[in-house]
Amino acid sequence: MGISYDWTREILTCEPKYYKWTQWIFLLLYKRGLAYRKPAYVNWCPNCQTVLANEQVSDGRCWRCSSVVVKRKLTQWFFKITAYAERLLDDLKYLEGKWPDEVINLQRNWIGKSEGVRIVFKLPEFDKQLPVFTTRADTVFGVTFIAIAPEHEILEGLPLSEEVHQYIERSLRISEIERTSREREKTGVFTGMYAVHPFTGERIPIYVCDYVLATYGTGIVMGVPAHDQRDFEFAKKYGLPIKVVIKPVDGELSEPLDKAYEEYGVMVQSGKFTGLTSEEGISAVADELKAMGLGGREVQFHLRDWLVSRQRYWGAPIPMIHCPRCGVVPVPEEELPVRLPEVVDYAPKGKSPLESVPEFINTKCPRCGGDAKRDPDTMDTFVDSSWYQLRYTDPHNDNEIFDPNVAKRWLPIDQYIGGIEHATGHLIYFRFITKVLYDAGISPVSEPALRLFTQGMILNEDGKVMSSSKGTAVPVRPLVQRVGADVARVGVLFLGPPEKEGIWSERVVEGARRFLDRVYRIVTENLDIVTKNVPANDSILLRKINYTIKKVTEDIEHFHYNTAIAALMELVNEFYKSKKDETLGYGLYTLVKLIAPFAPYLAEELWHRIGGEGSVFHTSWPQYDPAKVYLPEIEIPVQVDGKLRARLQVPFDVTEDDIRKRALEHPKIRQHIMGKQVKRIIVVPKKLINIVTK
């Protein structure tokens, strides 16, 4: 397709000389308390036989193979991206207007900041506390039950009946899709225990409920059936009381409720808070809780920590050693890279392939020197690509991750291009790791890319995503062999705006081919007049040439390739109508340069045919005379009462009075305003004139 890369800067993230530094970054995060290991219920793809990060599960399915993801309790490595949630959100302000709004929006939603209140319910018999997070602290007097997520670790320290154990087990077995399906009835089981309400001292029954997420907030929720639809449904099913504590500002609620009243209102039956509005109540309750030492204001994010362990062979080994005496010990920096062994059997078996390679897994503890084992997992490959922009600045440096002076010159990335599908995955990781490296004084910038452009996908003729494995792709090689790279390029670019998806059609090939043929013919048939000299005299054609230079230059800057090509087509159409003079000669010379980004092979060929030296890509881009861009005579539409009635040919610099006079004298206009009274005349310079009658 004629794509130019600087191959001298090629990097391969799977080579030890690259992943050495990926491991180095892992150790850096570990040192900074941003890499940690914890047992958790994690996303497990049964087909890929590996765990997945939150961002890599969509609709409960694996991003790679679309299998339904299940939960597994495993001890895994996480990057504490949530510690950067606030900054990742805040710094989006530096990207506004430079990144697509859509991407900024997606990130904002994904990070999902939510301001609320932490409320602690005590469990005195067991000397435990049940903290909950709520955005509606004003409804705290309406709590009639407490709901704990089935996988919550606090349950492990509580005496649970057989029934509760069975319920928990059942909840964990069903898939995420099933469990979070809206249609499914909420279920739960009473634990037989009660918590103490912080304000009323009432005994509140504790349930384990599968509609509570363990990974959000505290994993425990206060149930307020009157003011939360989910709690309402649950209370109905289990016969729990529904206690109204908020009423509309200007009215009453008719009880019994048939659904939860979720709007803001005024607090009722709420002790000393009664009479406050919801807004007032939320902050009053928060203040009071803080004073009591039972909670206070809190911020929660939807963003979860980034699970980076993978049970795959491909990826950088996690540079950690498990020692029976010293625990988890980082591999000393000077021992990096921890190399992947040559493994015969890559097939996923539910545990890391590295685990069954004794010469890899068995090692010595760097601290005590005794027998120890390496971490068998590899890192998510998204870790590799979250810092590659830094390595590209200095790709062959064997002594350090990169030369900071060199990186300073290159970064941030002026223009980053990628698909929208990376909005909440790579593009968040990428920003996160860059910030961590910035904080550590390593990256010269805290935002990796100043401008982002997200290109749309080209769909096949059925409007489907192209997939070579499914055989629904239009293979590039045969296409290029048949029509040539230039035609293929112009065809795709002319399809439509590149940020939107486009449907591939054989038809676009026809237009592109015809256009490039016309370019070739007009240039080669007029080789004798081609000149690089700007003609001394002015002409309409010269202005058209200048206009096209301006248009194409600006369009390229804004990724409007389709309209840039359209402008070139117009120019070529003009050339075919022109007489063969030095202006055309200059136009053809200019055309060869303007067409080069779109049809590089043709441009290079024509450049030599017109006697150019070296490569057209080493010449300067055409310049235009701003004084000779617009036509000396322009057409001005004349409207009567907003309806187009005539067109006037006037000089470009016509005065307002003159144009007014000419319009009123025009026979067709006189016909239309005959018998009417002219109320106003609106003249928009160089645009139009509108005569308003009574």
Place this chain on the structure above:
RNA sequence: GCCGAAGUGGCGGAACUGGUAGACGCGCCUGAUUCAAAAUCAGGUUCCCCGUGAGGGGAGUGGGGGUUCGACUCCCCCCUUCGGCACCA
């Protein structure tokens, strides 16, 4: 449910901060060239009505309102399609 984007000829799509809607291309129609065809070249092509014709009139950017001399563009309501999130308390 929440957040976001988009609806323009037969088709892909143009239209800058409100100012000639349909650039450019595909397709189609007519003509030239040709023994014929392909290719190429020239012209036409939003829809409806009147006119043999030059031409004239009307409607029109998903639907309905509004602001304005003037709306594809701005505001309100609705419909449809697509994308993201989705029991986030």
